[in-house]
């Protein structure tokens with residue numbers, strides 16, 4: 001066995017698993033399974049299968065997920081840089097499938113960094129509805145924002161907040177909420193030896209406290225009849241069935257929806273928490289455990305919590321003696337009220353200026369506002385204060401009109417010199433630490449609009465008036481991704497709507513957008529951003 005497992009962990013698993021323990025331990029002799037998930041925002045699965053550079057084998061629980069052979073390096077292919085797939089551990093693809101996302105829904109991914117599941121949610125929404133994706137770690141939200149951008153997501157708001165503060169801004173707002181909870185990580189020991197080493201510091205007791213709080217707050221953000229999927233990558237019963245038992249006791253208006261077992265998922269084990277819990281909550285058998293000796297993936301736990309609809313019960317304490325809901329806890333359908341006030345999701349454009357990326361409380365200075373001035377975006381806002389937001393918008397509008405063939409949804413929001421298309425009106429984010437209020441379109445540089453890299457990668461070739469295609473099998477594609485200037489003849493330019501062969505040009509790899517270049521007189525100046533460049537070859 002390659003992995004050094006903590007003794008206390010092994011002892012507990014032996015007690016819990018009994019006869020199955022030997023098979024469980026044997027799984028640690030096997031290499032972890034590698035997977036990719038096709039990004040259907042950019043390419044349909046069938047098309048990807050036809051052009052896949054890797055041998056693909058379907059992952060039973062995720063129609064867009066595939067096992068790839070051991071030793072494959074999926075990060076070292078131009079398709080990775082064009083956002084055609086996300087490299088993801090196979091078991092980690094299961095929770096989002098169980099959210100049952102429909103078009104136009106509002107979805108919250110509460111513990112989202114680095115964004116594997118957020119990109120999966122975005123692919124389910126296909127640009128409709130809203131994705132609010134959040135992580136409490138400022139550092140980890142950098143990777144989250146980058147992944148949302150690399151995968152061409154247009155309708156995501158990225159936050160760096162505590163669940164409580166999001167709940168204040170979005171009571172009963174979301175149709176679906178994913179809680180991919182911080183956990184003791186026992187299910188990842190085979191894949192990530194550091195998790196085994198850090199096990200003592202990420203103690204089960206500490207994780208339980210965080211999980212309890214996150215679940216409680218999440219319930220207050222769910223709309224009537226909405227669904228929460230709670231997942232962990234640990235085996236500890238306290239963080240799994242125990243946590244869900246506690247939640248059900250405090251929230252009588254939620255059911256557990258049984259997770260289908262066909263894919264080889266095992267049942268929940270409430271008896272591992274206690275015999276009393278098992279007797280009181282037989283529905284916990286319908287939660288799922290993914291075992292490394294039973295499925296081709298790492299250890300996971302999933303619970304699907306469905307709100308029954310109708311009036312909300314936020315906790316057992318909200319019930320009167322007769323079992324009716326206390327009047328103060330009978331919620332109006334808050335999101336509908338917001339929508340009818342024109343403050344929620346809508347498609348017509350509304351323009352508003354932001355005051356720096358952390359928003360404002362609406363009550364003058366607050367600590368969060370002060371923090372925002374230290375942020376990168378905050379500084380840029382101050383720097384560009386000389387130009388009015390209306391000037392900034394004028395150059396943006398001109399670019400959209402002259403260079404793009406795209407229908408822009410949502411709200412145009414200006415933060416300093418940066419322009420975004422947001423699925424939410426910006427005042428909905430007041431007071432919150434906002435990493436991205438929406439799709440980052442570009443920057444105003446003294447009256448000139450400079451389109452952003454995230455704008456390019458989310459465009460289809462037909463949405464730009466100029467494009468150039470590079471072949472993934474030609475060294476040119478890698479040279480572009482490394483930041484080199486290319487020599488490209490005018491005959492290779494695709495020009496639409498009478499466009500002249502000069503200026504911003506969408507660079508595609510095998511027909512999938514990868515970034516901008518600026519073409520003039522046979523030369524394609526590279527606009528691929530420094531921080532994104534392919535540096536590994």
Ligand SMILES: C[S@@+](CC[C@H](N)C(=O)[O-])C[C@H]1O[C@@H](n2cnc3c(N)ncnc32)[C@H](O)[C@@H]1O
Nearest residue numbers: 111112113114115116117135136137180181182
């Ligand atoms: C299991 S990881 C999430 C992985 C992610 N869902 C993905 O698929 O890429 C758990 C995340 O929860 C975040 N986290 C921890 N406590 C949190 C809290 N109270 N609120 C929000 N996020 C939290 C951690 O920073 C960590 O990034």
